[in-house]
Amino acid sequence: MSGARGGHLRADGVVRRIGDRAVLDGVTLAPRPGETVGLLGPNGSGKSTLLRLLAGVLGPTAGTVTFDGDPLPSVGRRAVARRVAVVQQESQTQTEMSVRDVVGLGRIPHRRAWTPVTPDDRRAVDTALERTGLADRAGQSWHTLSGGERQRVQIARALAQEPSELLLDEPTNHLDIQYQLDLLELAVSLPVTTVIALHDLNLAAMYCDRLVVLRDGRAVAEGTPGQVLTPALIRDVYGVRAEVTGEGERPVVRFLRRGDPDV
Known part of the structure; x- marks a missing residue:
């Protein structure tokens, strides 16, 4: 994607242990500026942990996470x-807040405590609302929004931070198909480097430039969707049979029922 801001976030050989168990074991991830990288893998494979390491919420047991070196x-x-x-799967608040208030939370890292909102803050919030199609909802209560609209607000909050890197942890979970597509169209249109954890292989193929597949805390495949999403990999990682069709780097995955013949 052209126009991406500077900055380079990467993980080199990161390990994260909980007791004797390695949740991540020697994973390297180096997103290129402006690209969208999809993290794939079954539950418990380490996707969310890797995103938390990239965000600095967790520290690696071994290896390093760097920003601009x-x-x-x-x-x-x-x-x-x-x-x-960072955009989590779901965000909740018991506080009565407007959409503008929630988006404005993205400006907190840019201000000292108890300092008033600046013109730059207002500009960033207005831009984020416009970019995400929420300008006409700015005064609406957060609690009146649908799940898909709330996720869009969370992306607007992230965009108001004016980041160079955007990390999304399965943001399409529990959303209707229309909202899934709208949200991912929005995410990949932003002038940032994006790392997104996904369950849906077809959405990953549609929207990601590159895929990294995790299994049991290890990276077992990396490349374009066309290189990564093969019947053999899907069988080995997910334990199911699938037919993969389509030309070029945007394949389509069709899962097979137990009684279906191999293709």
Whole structure:
């Protein structure tokens, strides 16, 4: 994607242990500026943990996560928060907030505590609302929105941070198909580098430039969707049979029932 801001977030040989178990075991991820990288793998494969390491929320047991070549701890939490935005699967709040208020939370890393909103803050929020098609919803209560609309607001909040990197953890879960497609169209249109954890292989093939597949905490495949999404890999990683069709780098996956013949 042209127009992506500077910045380079990467993980090199990261390990994350919980007790004796390695949740991640020697994973390297180096997104290219402006590309959309999809993280695939079954539940428990380490996708969310890798995103948390990239965001600086967790520290690796071994290996390093760097931003522009500097280890995240030396960059500082506030500086990282300005440059790296995170969108979780679902966000909840009991506080009554408007859409504009929620989007405005993205400006917190840019202000000192208790300082007033600046013209730059207002501009960033207005731009994020316009970019995500929410300008006409700015005064609406967060609690009146549908699940897909709330996820769109969370992307607007992330965009208001003016980040160079966007991390999304299965943002399409529990959304209707229309909202899934709308949200991913929006995500890949943004002038940022995006790493997104997904369950749906066809959505990953449609929207990601490159895929990294995790299994049991290890990266077992990396490449374009056309290179990665093969019947053999789907069988080995997910334990199911599938037919993969389509020309070029945007394949289509059709899962086979147990009684269906191999193709």
